[in-house]
Amino acid sequence: MADKHLTCPMVAQEEDRAPQESSSPAEPQELCMAQDLEMVVAEGMAPPRRILFPPEKICMAWQHSQRAGAGLHNLGNTCFLNSVLQCLTYTPPLANHLLSGEHSRACGQKGFCVMCRMEVHVQQVLHSSASAIEPWAVVDFLTEIGENFQHGRQEDAHEFLRCTMDAMQRACLRGNSDLDMSSQATTIVHQIFGGFLRSRVTCWSCQAVSDSYEAFLDVPLDIKAAASVTAALEDFVKPEHLDGENCFKCSKCDKMTAASKRFTVHRAPKVLTVCLKRFEAFTGDKISKVVEYPQYLDLRPYMSQAAGEPLLYSLYAVLVHGGGSCRAGHYFCYIKASDGLWYRMDDKSVDLCNSDTVLRQQAYLLFYIRYRTQLFNLLLCKNMDSSLFQCGFLAVVAEGMAPPQRILFPPEKICMAWQHSQRAGAGLHNLGNTCFLNSVLQCLTYTPPLANHLLSGEHSRACGQKGFCVMCRMEVHVQQVLHSSASAIEPWAVVDFLTVTCWSCQAVSDSYEAFLDVPLDIKAAASVTAALEDFVKPEHLDGENCFKCSKCDKMTAASKRFTVHRAPKVLTVCLKRFEAFTGDKISKVVEYPQYLDLRPYMSQAAGEPLLYSLYAVLVHGGGSCRAGHYFCYIKASDGLWYRMNDKSVDLCDSDTVLRQQAYLLFYIRCSDLEVGQRASSSPAPPEARSLLRQWAAGSKQVRSVGQQHLPHRTKAAVGRCCPAGPQIMFEVTKLLAGNSV
DSSP: OGGGOOOOSSOOEEEEEOGGGTTSOOOHHHHOSSTTOSOOOOTTSOOOSOOSSOGGGOOOSOSSOOOOOOEEOOOSSOHHHHHHHHHHHTOHHHHHHHHHTHHHHHOOOSSOOHHHHHHHHHHHHHHOSSSEEOOHHHHTTHHHHOTTOOTTSOOOHHHHHHHHHHHHHHHHHTTOTTSOHHHHTTSHHHHHHOEEEEEEEEETTTOOEEEEEEEESOEEEEOTTOSBHHHHHHHHTSOEEEOGGGOEEETTTTEEEOEEEEEEEEEOOSEEEEEEEOBOTTTOBBOOOOOBOOSEEEOGGGBSSOSSSOOEEEEEEEEEEESSBTTSOEEEEEEEOTTSOEEEEETTEEEEEOHHHHTTSOEEEEEEEESGGGTTOGGGOSSOOSHHIIIIISOSOOTTSOOOSSOSSOGGGOOOSOSSOOOOOOEEOOSSSOHHHHHHHHHHHTOHHHHHHHHHTHHHHHOOOOSOOHHHHHHHHHHHHHHOSSSEEOOHHHHTTOOOOOOOOOOEETTEEOOSSEEEEOTTOSBHHHHHHHHTSOEEEOGGGOEEETTTTEEEOEEEOOOBSSOOSEEEEEEEOBOTTTOBBOOOOOBOOSEEEOGGGBSSOSSSOOEEEEEEEEEEESSBTTSOEEEEEEEOTTSOEEEEETTEEEEEOHHHHTTSOEEEEEEEESOOOSTTOOOOOOOOOHHHHHHHHHHHTTOOOOOOOOGGGOTTOOHHHHHSOOSOHHHHHHHHHHHHHHHHO
């Protein structure tokens, strides 16, 4: 398996274990160096003695949106260098670090430093007003990067990439090269590009395992027998049989024995660099076959822990070699700039292109950035309105509507990811048929962007509302749930103001309709995706339902179709389980996915997927809307699922979550793929403000939450089981949006 060697200037670590120890979970201190530290070392490896670069300072999303920068003049067979430098320049976390100038300010290196040179180069490319620059900042030091490189001679792009990465790693390790392997993996370079590979040898005689771990900065894949990157990855992790002359010396059996050896990715990198091995080792001839590569790659099946949520990566750069051998030809690349668009970078030429073109190349190097680190990029959200609408219940309304005259909440202050990881908070006591309210409040409490805003206390500090304010009440409630040491609390902060009848406004504007949730008819649908297909199915208007055409100036047959025109950050789906007139429940099984692609149901159905991840499920148990019980499942900030049944909070697994008779589904957007777009928004509906005034009418200002301080509690209002869970949730979210106005 020598062809699977992955380059990185670190030493591998080995350990022998008995079979019963191989599956034991790692201790937390062995797995984590710090909270949110992406470069978690492999199980069984010692934690680092020293962290060389603070992980919280690595920014995975572009800080500014702009079109692609300058091209690079060819200075004499430097196309290999130009294409690699462009791919590195458009690696967001590396570019952000280099643009900050932090390394050069702290660097005490006398003479050549590749990180300082890269700072100069990236600054020139992204900030130059010229269409192309000369990359002398790097070319002048070619032999410092790799002693075998010669200016004017065609070199291999992958070899130059490896040497450049190794040189950057050495620059970051300068003065610390004697550190342990785990500490060496805490440089900025290794935290971005690095991961760990596990080689596991299993003795066929005693089933003992021997694990060794190897740091890597890129992954070379054999493509001779593979038609796609995924097939090559499957070959990469396929077990190899060791027998005959290749027998394994088992430390437990104390003899040579047959065994199996398997490589897996043990620690996934933030940025995954894949090399398709297109050149024969001895002849240099090129393997010119077509190898398909996806725009979105799930690395989970190739991990040591293959079970779990997908590890999604998004393609952002492709390096291509044109020619018949490694001794000749031409290198160029495709990159995705910070404006979210693809560009072809061919030396000094920089040309806009589309993703279909990018995916049809004879790729040599592929650069993927981890989806999870790109979650909820806020570059999309400049023209938005109130804080709740931006958080995802309304987001940006349809194209064609006037932009806001005033932005009421800065979009850059919305944080879509949890700020701290903790297990689920307190349950909620049932205060008399308040299970419908409890389950809705729990789902809202575990909506990350809303919870982050409420936990900050920003609204209450600025609120001048006299009397009742639902945002202030929600702040109190969320603080109590997430910070209480009790196993359950009484949700009087909200229950005491439950005095408004639920209703829906259906506001429309010029054929566009704002929404806070999506109700789906499930009578004829066996799944959420089928119900969504019915939702966007064209409706024929004829007979008495003919359409008055302004162009024809007469009544005419037509078709009418609903589509989602602007996708929210948080998608709330209501499965319509109750008959409108009888109140009887539709108890059929309706399948719902853990990951949902909303793209097929959009006005623009062609394009990159709009992926959503399930984070809460509200369930109704019972036969009609007039009776039964509500509870919910939520995914807390520790990434685990919990069943929230009034005061009970119990850990559960995702399989259990996906087998429920769901009533409300809450999905959070996996990534804002349309980076750089700018959309407009309308003000919060006047009905929301009107409802807020109705709800607030007659309420007294609440200064504390305890039962003894709230004598105006009405048993009749609290004790009536509300038959309309989603309407309550809908009205609460509308009130929150209106209160921000």
